[in-house]
Structure formats: structure tokens, C-alpha cells
Amino acid sequence: MTSTRRKAWALGSLLLVGSLGLTACGSSDSGKDGAGSGESGGGTHTVKTAMGDVKVKNAPKRVVVLDTAELDSAITLGVKPVGATQATPDAGFLDYLPESQVKGIKSVGEIANPNLETIAQLKPDLILSSKVRDEKRYAQLSAIAPTVLTETTGYPWKENFRTHADALGRQAEADKVVADYEKQVADVTKSLGGKEKAAATEVNVVRFIEGADIRIYGKKNYIATILADVGLGRPAITDKAVDGFSYDVSPEKIDLADADALFTSTYGDPAKAKATDTMKSGLWKNLKATKAGQVHQVDDELWIQGIGYTAAAKILSELNAALTSA
Template identity: 65%
Template sequence: MITALRRRGLLAGSLALTAAFVLSACGSSEPSDKGKESAAGGSDLRTVKTAMGDVQVKKAPKRVVVLDTAELDSAITLGVKPVGATHAGTESGFLPYLPKDKVEGIKDVGEMMTPNLEAIAALQPDLILTSKIRHGDKYAELKKIAPTVMTETTGHPWKENFQLHADALGKTAEAKKAVADYDAHTKKVTKALGGKEKAAKTEVNVVRFVEGADIRIYGKRNYISTLLSDVGVGRPAITDKAKDGFSYDVSPEKIDLADADVVFHSTYGDPTKAKRKQTLDSALWKGMKAVENDKAFAVEDELWIQGIGYTAASKILDELQSHLTK
């Protein structure tokens, strides 16, 4: 009998406690996001369409973490200093073309392909920017930390990706200015080359020596190719053989296939393991018309290949003009 009464008493207490929580939630001085939306007459969240579906993000994110070089370039271009970012390659540090004052104080959260999720969570971000091709397999974990905006891929669609980054960051006005500045810059370079017709008669190739891989002759579907296209220079026929438009890979014994009026070359990783010296010392390389005419130029891989954005593009365009007008 006593046990039954005790059970009924516990049940009654439980129901009373539940009711108290409900009433407390309804009358709380800390409203939910929906409450804030109602009280403010509008939501402080926006819907952004991403490669992973619609994502709700703050109108003005304050604590942003970026997980690739393109996203870091976008943020810097738009006047946003992330609280955290990954680094490219095996060595710590952000790409050197970025202004030091713009990256100073950003927390390094690991190598680009293996970001430290604990370090990211510790920064308490309100937005994470990356791409599906880089971190699609980590999306479930990342979105638990903060709203995560992913583009489908990186590289060639960098202009479209930039617009998504700007939308997520609430910086569409700044994006318009960046695009306008870029368009004006490309026209300036084209004019310096003697106009569209003259520029088109100069065929340009971009070669990348890669540690542990074949040498890449870049095709027409990658970041650097879009800059060359916007300036209006010609591209050799070999670029049409690039796999998926990205690159046509060759051994040092076939490097002469990269010949053009002008050749830009960069190196990723250890130069020896990338077969750079072996190739540049070869008779095939030295016999190329670009080399014989002093039109083969070494450029920084961190800028020309890894940068991927409008801040990188501005510096590349300056270098293009300088080299092509020599």
C-alpha cells in the first residue's frame, strides 16, 4: 500500500516537473531562433544552396573556418579574416602570396586533407567553408560543429564557388567589386599584349612538376586556364588532349610535347622527386622554342596553382603581363 502511494507520488511529481519545464520554455527570456525571428520581425538566418543541399547560416557569420586554399582566398578577398584555416601541403603555414596582416592570428587547424576536427570545434565557428571533393566524407561530422557550406568541387568553377562563398559570408556587395576589379584587370593585360587578336596569336602552356607523379601539362579546365582564357592568349593543341580537360601528363622523355611560344612552369613538393632538374637539364627541354627564345618562366606553385581566387588572380595577372611583354 505504501509502495503504491509512493509510486503515485513520484508520478505526480514527475508530471509537475515536466509541466514546469514546458512553462519555463514558453516564458523564457532566452527565445529560440524562431522566437528571435518573431521578435525581430525577421530571421537572423538565411538559406544557402550548397552541394549538400540547403543550409541555414547566419546573415553575418563572425567565426568562420575555411578548409582549403580557395575558401581562404575568398574570405580574404571579401574582407573576412577566418578564425581557423587548414594549410596546404605537408608544411605548416598559409600560402605566402596572401598578405601577412590578413592571415596573422588565424589558427592552423591541420593539413588540408586531414583537418583536425577537435581544433575546429574548439574555435566555436558559426560557419565552415569547404568543398565536397575535399571533405564530403566528413560532412556529417563538420555540420555537427557548425553550418557547413560546400561547393561541389574546386579549381575550374572558382568564380561560381566564390559567389557561393560570398553568399554564405553575407558579402555579396564586396563580391561584385572583386569581380569588377578582376574584369578591368584582365582587359588591362589584354591591352598591354596588343589587343585580343595579337594576344590570341601567342600560345601559352603551363607545366607543373609534381613530386611522386608525372609532369602535368595543364589543359583548359582548371583555375589557371580560366585566367589565360580571360586574357585571351592562345593555347597549344596538346591542351585539348588533357584528361577531363584538367591535364595531359607526360614523363620527362616527352616534355617536348609541352612546347609553346611561352611556357610557365611550377613545382609542387621536392624538386628532385618531381624530376624538375632532370627535365630542365635535358636536351628535349633545352630544344623547345620557348626555352631557346627565353620564354620559359619559373613561377610560384603556391600562387599560380594552389591560390585559386581573386586575390591570387590579381598577382598572377601582374606576372602574366610582365612576362608576356618582355
């Protein structure tokens, strides 16, 4: 960044801080709608976040989300963000979301490396992210707009969704989303033959990652919570997962991933992620899941990256179809 641009950015940040300060002083915790600019009033409410209490408008209209979970939450709750980060520069905004729901969203850089100037230019009235992604940028982000951070992403996605709903002023909508999810979970469990039969079916999720070992997912991550809600069994290997998240193996130990059914996804190039060679190996062909025709390749963005209720509804449908196809 040039010296002139740095000065302009610093001045812009100061003006934004001043503007936000005036807004906070001029608003109250009452009011119907947060539409319009920050100076137009509409009321505010306090959201409990990982960084402490944050005052936000009652109904933010210009929202920037800095991770996939926050994007799923906003779309699920009927709010199209004005800006969002992407996993990589050439990635889209979660391929399981309809084009109509993401069209017009401005890219604000990569996850964990957002472009602060681009965010500021969008004049947001709310920014959503997590400490694990953006704690070191919290002061700068807060100078642009009220910033709501959850502690982390993944495993606590349901609690995070409630925080997002509170920040967006969409608690009633969130109640319906959760109720719909719970009904769908119950329907899938019933479709699989009930709780006992579901528990007797052991399922593993395996992710091939370019530049890393093969990941066998444990019991403390997003996808694991969905499997647990349905009541599906998990192989003993999942108890060895580091911090409950994953147990990583080389292709030579892929037999450790065996289960009644396997769901596999790939992040990056399949060849470079070892997916291609692993699935051609004798070890893979001898897995009981392979022999039973119960290896299902799934979309990585949906099953692993999405982390929200819109993704979960689609996952439940795919899970049900796969496990009742035999």
C-alpha cells in the first residue's frame, strides 16, 4: 500500500470510528427497524460475543460475512450479505447455494485474510466472523462496523447460528429453521429404520486434502454433529481423533477408515490430494464399505465447508438417500 493510500485508509478509519461513536450515542435499545444508514436511528440491541457485548442495529441491512458458516447463516435467515470472503481467490460462494442467493455479493478477499479497504467501501452496518479467523483484525473491523465474533467455527455451529441470528435480528426465523431441522432429523432416523438400526450402522467421513494427510473425521466437528443427531454409529477409530476433530492417516493406513458406509470428499486436486491413487489401491477395494457399495463421494463445500442449517438440510437428504439405497 502506498503512503498516500495508507494516509487515506487511516483517515477513513478515523471517520468511521467517529461515525460509529455518534451512532451509538444517538441510538437506543428500542425501535422497530435498523434500515437505512447508521445515523438514521431505528434502534440497537446488545449481542453477547466472544469479544464481549457489542451493540448492533436491530435489523442490519448491509452485512459482511468473513467465513462460510456466517454466509450460510445469513442466507438461511433471509439476509443476502453485501460482501463475503472466499476460500481461495478463484472460488465461488459455496456451490450448494442457488445462484440467485449469492449473485451480487462482493468478494472481500480470502477467509482469514480479508481486504479491509474493500470491506470499508461497502459501508456495512454489521460484520460477522469468528476469533479463530479474525481476532487479530478485530479492532480494525470494529472501526468499520459493529463486529460480532464467535469463539470458533465448526463444532459449535448451532450456538454460533443463534449468535448470528441475534446479531441479524432474526431470532424468530432462527426458531423455525431449528424446528425444521429437528423434524428432518427425526424423519431421516425413522427412514433408516429407527434409532436402534441407525445406531447399528457405523459411518465414517473421509476427506482427501491437497498437501495434507487423509482426514478421518472424529466426533467434534460440524459433520459429526449431524451424524450424531440422526443417531448413526461411529467406528472406534473416531475416538482417536485429535481433540475429537480428526485422525489423519497416509494412504497406506486407509483401512483404518473402514465402516459400514463411507462418505468421501476432496479439497483441491484429487490426484494431489491422494484420492485418485488411494481409491485404486487394494486396501481401498477391500474395505467392507467398498464391497457393499456403500462408498459415497460428496461435495466438499456442502459436507465440510458450509457449516450451517442450509447445508445441513441438504446433507440430511443426501445421507438418507445414500443409506436407504441398498
